[in-house]
Amino acid sequence: xxxxxxxxxxxxxxxxxxxxxxxxxxxxxxxxxxxxxxxxxxxxxxxxxxxxxxxxxxxxxxxxxxxxxxxxxxxxxxxxxxxxxxxxxxxxxxxxxxxxxxxxxxxxxxxxxxxxxxxxxxxxxxxxxxxxxxxxxxxxxxxxxxxxxxxxxxxxxxxxxxxxxxxxxxxxxxxxxxxxxxxxxxxxxxxxxxxxxxxxxxxxxxxxxxxxxxxxxxxxxxxxxxxxxxx
Ligand code: MN
Numbered sequence: 001x002x003x004x005x006x007x008x009x010x011x012x013x014x015x016x017x018x019x020x021x022x023x024x025x026x027x028x029x030x031x032x033x034x035x036x037x038x039x040x041x042x043x044x045x046x047x048x049x050x051x052x053x054x055x056x057x058x059x060x061x062x063x064x065x066x067x068x069x070x071x072x073x074x075x076x077x078x079x080x081x082x083x084x085x086x087x088x089x090x091x092x093x094x095x096x097x098x099x100x101x102x103x104x105x106x107x108x109x110x111x112x113x114x115x116x117x118x119x120x121x122x123x124x125x126x127x128x129x130x131x132x133x134x135x136x137x138x139x140x141x142x143x144x145x146x147x148x149x150x151x152x153x154x155x156x157x158x159x160x161x162x163x164x165x166x167x168x169x170x171x172x173x174x175x176x177x178x179x180x181x182x183x184x185x186x187x188x189x190x191x192x193x194x195x196x197x198x199x200x201x202x203x204x205x206x207x208x209x210x211x212x213x214x215x216x217x218x219x220x221x222x223x224x225x226x227x228x229x230x231x
Pocket of ligand 1: 033083199
């Protein structure tokens with residue numbers, strides 16, 4: 001068998017961990033839509049009407065925290081979405097919620113950057129979300145902390161600020177579907193594998209980041225996920 005090297009072999013996408021010089025390979029990025037009731041309401045939906053749904057981003061969208069980036073093309077309404085991210089360590093399909101947390105390697109902070117104007121057009125025209133969610137550099141991640149270090153973050157707060165002004169603030173327990181349920185439900189749709197990362201949805205308060213601004217996502221016990229845009 002011959003494999004044509006259409007990309008250089010050194011292009012594996014990795015995420016930093018809290019251990020110096022230690023990285024984890026990224027396999028896929030899944031994202032949960034509307035997993036906090038107040039955010040579902042602010043986007044014009046009834047949080048009790050339907051279970052959460054999933055979309056994905058290409059792993060090439062991943063950027064480590066404390067990046068300074070050019071402002072994304074093709075949007076004039078870039079939104080932040082502060083999210084808890086879950087990194088899977090073992091494969092599974094139809095995972096029982098009671099066993100789901102055994103599949104978790106660790107957690108990180110994340111920012112599910114969104115071209116809200118492009119997404120609004122997609123919703124209106126009933127088109128896919130890919131170009132509003134999966135564009136270049138659309139996912140900022142803090143270092144991944146193993147469960148052995150941080151546990152499962154019970155009671156932790158999640159916050160987001162833009163240039164130091166708080167925009168989002170919630171408790172992880174405000175999630176409609178907790179992490180175990182998200183893993184169980186997603187694993188009925190796809191077989192999960194090591195290196196899969198799940199962005200678990202964002203609380204209320206999503207809003208714009210403008211050129212020259214810095215956006216910081218914080219979760220108690222984890223390293224921040226920060227991004228600064230060029231003027
Ligand atoms: Mn999101």
